Amino acid sequence: MTTVIAFIVIFGALVFFHELGHLIFAKRAGILCREFAIGFGPKVFSHKRAETTYTIRLLPIGGFVRMAGEDPEMIEIKPGHRIGLVLDKDEIVNKIILNNKEKFPNCRIVEVEYADIEKDLIIKGFPDDEDEVLKTFKIDPKAVIVENGTESQIAPIDRQFGSKTLGQRTMAIFAGPMMNFVLAFFVFIIIAFLQGVPTNEPKLGEITPDGAAMTAGLKKGDLIQTINGSEISSWSDVVEVIRKNPNEKLDFSILRDKKDLDITVTPIEKTVEGKKIGLIGVYSPVEKSPIQAVKAGFTETYFWTKQIFVMVGKLVTGQFSIDALSGPVGIYQATDSVAKSGIYYLMKWAGILSINLGIMNLLPIPALDGGRLMFFAVEAVRGKPIDRQKEGMVHFIGFALLMLLMLVVTWNDIQRFFL
DSSP states (O other), rough: OOHHHHHHHHHHHHHHHHHHHHHHHHHHOOOOOEEEEEEEEEEEEEEEEEEEEEEEEEEEEEEEETTTTOOOOOOOOOOEEEEEEOOTSSEEEEEEOOOOOGGGGSSEEEEEEEEETTTTTTEEEEETTTTOEEEEEEEEEEEEETTTTTEEEOOGGGGGGSSSSSHHHHHHHHHHHHHHHHHHHHHHHHHHHHHHHEEEBBBBBBBBBTSHHHHTTTTTEEEEEEEEEEEOSSSHHHHHHHHHHHTEEEEEEETTTTTTEEEEEEOEEEEEEEEEEESBBOOOOOEHHHHHHHHHHHHHHHHHHHHHHHHHHHHHSSSOOOOOOOOOHHHHHHHHHHHHTHHHHHHHHHHHHHHHHHHHHHHSSTTTTTHHHHHHHHHHHHHOOOOOOHHHHHHHHHHHHHHHHHHHHHHHOOOOOOH
C-alpha cells in the first residue's frame, strides 16, 4: 500500500507540474484552456472553475491541457438552424441553445440567417416573436453553447492557440518540460536543507550504532587534527586514511569542547567492488543553510540532467537496447525499492524522474512537446506555419507509435518482474 501511495503521489506531482506549466503560460498568452487533465481515458473526477475543467482520468500515462484552436472547433451554426438565445440586460447573447430549447423558457427562438462565433461574434436571424424581421445579435466573447445539456464556451479567434505569436506559442509548449526541471530543483533544495549539505571539514558527522567509531568513543562534532601523527586538513584526508587501513589501529588526535583528546580506532574491513577497504561508521559533516541548499539544488539538477542526456545518447547510438527502457510497471517496481530506503531517497527519486520526464518531452519526437517545438523552429525559419492538417497527421502518427512503444516497454517490464 505504501508503494501504491508513493507511486500515485510521485506520478501525480510530475504530471501536475508539467501540465501546470502549459496552463500558466497558455493563460498568460490569453489562450482559452478548456481542460486540465491528469491521465487519459474515462473521467474519474471533474471540477470546473472559471473557464477550465480540471479532471483526473483513469489511465496514468500522462496528462494534457486542451487549448482552444489546437483542434478544429467542432460546433458549427449554419443558416436555417433554429436555436435559442439567452440574452443579458444589454441584449448581448451569453448562451446559445442548440437543442432541448424547452428547458430554457426565457430564451428567444431564432432561425439563423448568418452566424460567426469566432471573428465577428454576431448572429443574424429571424426571431419567432418578430414576423419577417431580420435582427442582428451580438455575442459575448465568453458566451457558452449548450448542446445535449453540456455547456462549451466559445473560442473567439483571439483566444485560440494559433492566433498567438510564435514566442507565446513556444513558451506555452516549452513551459511543461521547464516546470519539470523547476520541480526537481526545488525538491533537491528541500532535501539539502533538511539533510544538510556535506562539507569537506575534517569534523565527524552522524555516528552509526555499533560501528568502530562508536565503539572507540568518537562523537559527532569531533574535529580531527591528526591521524597517526599526520596532519588532517579535510574530510577527504580522513576518508583516504581510513579506507587504506582496514583492521589497522589508527591514533586519532581530536578537538572536542576545546579539549585535545587522543582516541584509537580500528577500521572494520569491508569488501566493496572487489577491493578491501576500512570503515569506521561515520558520515561526513553537513551544513544546513539556505544558501548551501540552493547551491546543492543547482548542482544536483545539473548532474542528473547531464547523466540522463548521456543515457539518451547511448540509447540513440545503440549502446542500450529497448529492453533497457522502463514503463509505468518498471517505474512502480523501482519506486517500491526506493521507498524502502526512506523518504529522502524517495524524494530524490522523484526529482530524478521529473528531470527525466522533462528531457524526454523535449526530444524532437512528434506528439511530444519537443516535436511541436521542432515545428515552431521550422515555422521561424520559413516565416510561416506548416499546414495544420499535415502537422496534425504527423503528431497523430507519432502518438500512435508512442503508444505502441509504451505497450512494448510495459510488456518487457511485466516479463522482467513477473514472469
